[in-house]
Each structure stands twice: as C-alpha cells, then as structure tokens.
Amino acid sequence: MARDATETRDFGGSVKMRYSAFKIFMQGLTGNKSWKPVWREPDPKPEYDIIIIGAGGHGLSTAYYLAKEFGMRNIAVLEKGWLGSGNIGRNTTIIRSNYLLPGNQPFYEMSMKLWENLEQDTNYNSMVSQRSILNLIHTDGQRDAFVRRGNAMFLSGADAELVDAKQLRDELPFLNFDDARFPIKGGLFQRRGGTARHDAVAWGYARGADSRGVDIIQNCEVTGFDIQGGVCRGVETSRGPIRARKVAMCVAGSSGRVAALAGMRLPIESHVLQAFVSEGLKPTLPGVITFGAGHFYVSQSDKGGLVFGGDIDGYNTYAQRGNLPVVEDVAEGGMAIMPMIGRARLLRSWGGVMDMSMDGTPFIDKTHIEGLYFNGGWCYGGFKATPASGYCYAHLLAKDEPHPNAAQMRLDRFMTGNLIDEKGQGNQPNLH
C-alpha cells in the first residue's frame, strides 16, 4: 500500500494522519483537538488467512511485517486483554545484539538493524536510544570469553569494543572497581546497544498493522483450536469461532497454556523475572551496564528512574509477581557494583512471566499440526528480539519456510541434537 507524505488510508473509513513535527506544532496551536485514535476496534470476521494469537510486541510486529513486507492483508491479531498488556509492557527495554552462537547472533543483529530504522519505518516515536551497553569483565578468563564474543559479533556485522579498566574509570567513575570478589578489569561495549520505549514499540506496530488492514481484536481470548485430521482450521474464542488457513501462536509466558489447548507439550517452563525502578534522578547513567557475575543490570530511563533487575526467581509461576529473596539479591548486586545506587529510593517493582526454554534460545517454527505455528521460548530476552522475531515469523507464515536468520530456532532441536545453548547450562530452564 502506497503511503503518501501526510496520510495513510484507514480501513475503518476514517483518515489516519502521519506524524511529523509540523503536525504536533499545528495540533498545539489548535488545542490538540483533532488527534484520532490510531487503531480501529473491529469485530472479528468469520474467517481470516492468518490468525495471530497474542497482540504483544512479537504478535503485532509479525502482523506489521506480514502486511508491509509480505503483502498479506486478511490478518487478525487476537488478544485476551488489551494490546501490549503482556511482557512488552513489563520489561526493562534493553536492545542489544551481543550474542555468541551462530544460531543466535545473526538474528539479533538483524533485530538491531530493524531497531535502528524502526521509527522511520513505522512513523512512530519508539524512542530508540543507542546509548550503549556494557558487559563488565572481572577475570582474565572472562576477558578471553568476551574477546571471542566480540569477534562473533563482528562476524555478524555488529559492533563490539573491548575496553580496559583505565578507560572505564574515565567513562564510569562511579563503579566499584576495587571490589575484593569482583574487581573490574575491563568491559565489552556494544555502542549501538541501548534502550527503547517499550509501550511505544507495541503501539507503533499496532498502528502500522491496523492502517494496512490488519484486524486487532482485543478482549478476545482463544479458548481452543479447531483441529481436524491433524490440520488446524481455526480457533475457538470468547467471541465465537474464527476460521483461518494458518494460526500463529505468539503468547510468550502463556505458551504452555495455549499450546496445551492444542494438546502440545513444549520444551518451555514459565518463570517470573522481577524488575525495579528507582525514583527519578538527574542524568546519571550514560548507558546500560550489566554485571553478569553478580546477576545485576541497570540503565536509566528518559524519565530519570534507574531501571534494574537481575535473575529470575527460579520456580515455575504464572503469577506476574516474585518473592523477596530475589529483591534482596538484586539489591546486593547493585550495591556491590555501583554503591551510589544505595542513595536512590526504590519506587516500584514488578514481575513478568518468562517463557524459559530448555536451552535458553527461542523457537520460531511450524508445529507438528499443519497450519499451526509457534513463536515462543524467548526467556528474558524477548524485547530486543521484537522486530526480528516478527519479521522472521512473518517470513515463515507467508512462505512456509524459515527465514535464514531464524532457521535454527526449531521446535525439534532437542530431538535432533542441534541445541543453541549460549550459557552451556543444559536442559534446566531456570539456569538460562
């Protein structure tokens, strides 16, 4: 669909405006009275070509790229609650492509390149900020590992920069360099890494998909699948049955629950990851800092709060809240590496349900049921993958063959032995 300079046609009949600084200026002069809702609220049609279950970041980006890059139009995205109400609204907003293994790194670098052009592509301010991400080094062995990782990043076209302690002291003087247990010996930067505005990512994709004719149907819970003779022909929902040629699961932490409706068991456990925000502070942290050895990472939001987190709690849960031992552990990690964080007051904390896979790597694949597709197992790294996950899932749905960058993210890889285990932890999801 052609986009002219100022407007795109809205399939609901109204006219959708294209955002620009000029529009904001004009709206400001006229009392901001003529902003329009940016997506429709359609009723479900009886049949679609493709149904995507889950209007989270990945589901909406899948719909967006299906419509924009693969020319599909007759698509519905079904959402149990409101769009963007899952992990896309509950994460710590970090974007990066600093993985190691060949099954992962090209995929995440593809995602990073999509992030870099996301705002121009969707005409929506996702506040992508390439403020850098740093992994801290404490030992010679760790330095060797990060040199190897940096080289793997170069091979995929990403950037990496190894720095020594002296340079870090100049850049980040507030870190605790002389800790007895974890003295800082250097770090691996990815300067193109950073953060984005998580909700705006969902909203931008939703607006882009909607304006291309995708029906985003909220408050529509999938309650079952219509599977006949090993072929999926649609879904049962709280708003009635809907037929489809292809049905695409994309429900992250709820993967186990939805897959069970199709009689599937997955190589996934659902766990809770907690996150924390301090009161708003003046600009303090230039980028994202990760203290992997102490299970702690922190960045500063544009609003000023320090956004930080650590490990998952470690037990199966769908509760979207964690327990106090991890709060204490994260606070200790923060105090160990960045003692000044003790001067900030904690404003709030929350938990999100992580679809932890058996090797720490996600799945974008067909299932054994014809016409039923699966996207999940993102562990606690789904946000950064949002653009590439949607693009590769759209590729799979449109062409019935995997995108080269996601070709190893298969559901049967534990049977075939082709695991992608970044941490080398084996088949225990709470260790990834």
Next chain:
Amino acid sequence: MIINHPILGPRDAAEFVCLGDACMIDRPDWEAEDAMQQFHEYGYLRDNPAGQHQELWYHEQGDRSWLVLTRNTLTHEITKVEMARDVARSRGRDK
C-alpha cells in the same frame, strides 16, 4: 515462600533450589524400544501448568534432602510437601 519441610519444619524457600517438574522422578527405561522418544520427552518436554504443579526442590542450604512440593503456579500457595524418596517409592521405584 515458606516450605514446611517434613523433617525440619517451616523453612525459608531461599534455602532451597528448584529443579523443576517432579515428572523427572520417572526416568524412562533405557532399554525400551522407543527409549529415544521417551528420553526426549523426559528431558525436554514439560506440562508447565497454570495451577497445581508437583515439583522437585533441593534443600541445598539445609539438610540436602530432595522434596516434592505441590504448589500452585498462579498463587505460589504450597499445599503439600513430601520427601522425594517417599514419592519415588510410592511410584514403584526401589530407592
């Protein structure tokens, strides 16, 4: 969470580590015809239920016993704590 240990009484869950679904007690027969399939399911596939869940916990910072908890994954409420040994024996295992 507080885990009511059958021998030691109520203990802080932070003393324990969770291994996962208690289905791991039921190790398949390696000599079975379909042992490959069975071990794939045993090692990698999980029910991952929202609700009652039986799971293995190890008292690492305590008496190093293995426990089977029946815990609700929606509320974190623990309704039953058994020694894993007893559960394994009740399922026909000899140890």
